[in-house]
Amino acid sequence: MQLVVARIGRAHGIKGEVTVEVRTDEPELRLGPGAVLATDPASTGPLTIETGRVHSGRLLLRFEGVRDRTGAEALRNTLLIAEVDPEELPEDEDEYYDHQLMDLDIVTKDGTEVGRITEISHLPSQDLFIVERPDGSEVMIPFVEEIVTEIDLEEQRAIIDPPPGLIDDRAEIASARDDEGSAGDESPRDGA
Numbered sequence: 187m188q189l190v191v192a193r194i195g196r197a198h199g200i201k202g203e204v205t206v207e208v209r210t211d212e213p214e215l216r217l218g219p220g221a222v223l224a225t226d227p228a229s230t231g232p233l234t235i236e237t238g239r240v241h242s243g244r245l246l247l248r249f250e251g252v253r254d255r256t257g258a259e260a261l262r263n264t265l266l267i268a269e270v271d272p273e274e275l276p277e278d279e280d281e282y283y284d285h286q287l288m289d290l291d292i293v294t295k296d297g298t299e300v301g302r303i304t305e306i307s308h309l310p311s312q313d314l315f316i317v318e319r320p321d322g323s324e325v326m327i328p329f330v331e332e333i334v335t336e337i338d339l340e341e342q343r344a345i346i347d348p349p350p351g352l353i354d355d356r357a358e359i360a361s362a363r364d365d366e367g368s369a370g371d372e373s374p375r376d377g378a
Contacts (some may be wrong), residue, residue, distance in 0.1 A: 193209065194206060204256055223266040226267060288303055295346070
């Protein structure tokens with residue numbers, strides 16, 4: 187099975203290094219020197235990692251055969267794909283690969299059916315479940331512990347405790363003006 191583990195960003199310097207947007211919780215395993223990765227687009231690869239280092243909080247990689255900025259810049263936006271055994275599980279029991287979460291049913295803690303996970307979006311701040319509802323509409327659910335309270339792979343479902351307004355239109359909107367009354371209720375002071 188193939189997993190996207192990174193996306194190549196800008197060239198860094200003049201010796202063929204590139205910045206990498208990491209999309210794996212195990213970069214030391216998937217993005218180490220010697221790793222051979224498939225690519226999307228396929229015509230760019232496969233790529234073999236020659237060196238890797240962290241600079242100013244970003245992972246920099248150099249690939250075999252890429253020696254200058256022009257070659258590095260040609261790799262920009264290429265997805266790096268690792269071949270992974272489908273039976274392999276992440277080291278941490280609270281981590282999941284995307285393929286484990288796809289097609290899970292989403293239900294609220296009281297058992298109300300919300301829909302089915304059709305896509306997982308990896309954003310810098312958090313991951314999002316894209317959930318197709320029974321009526322065909324979509325809802326986005328942040329994959330955070332406060333909302334997704336349980337993942338049950340045996341039952342093929344994820345249990346959520348959504349805040350008001352996340353999956354329905356009954357959001358509670360609080361306004362400071364509601365507490366103060368309207369401005370027309372007070373009579374102006376004349377100082378007398």
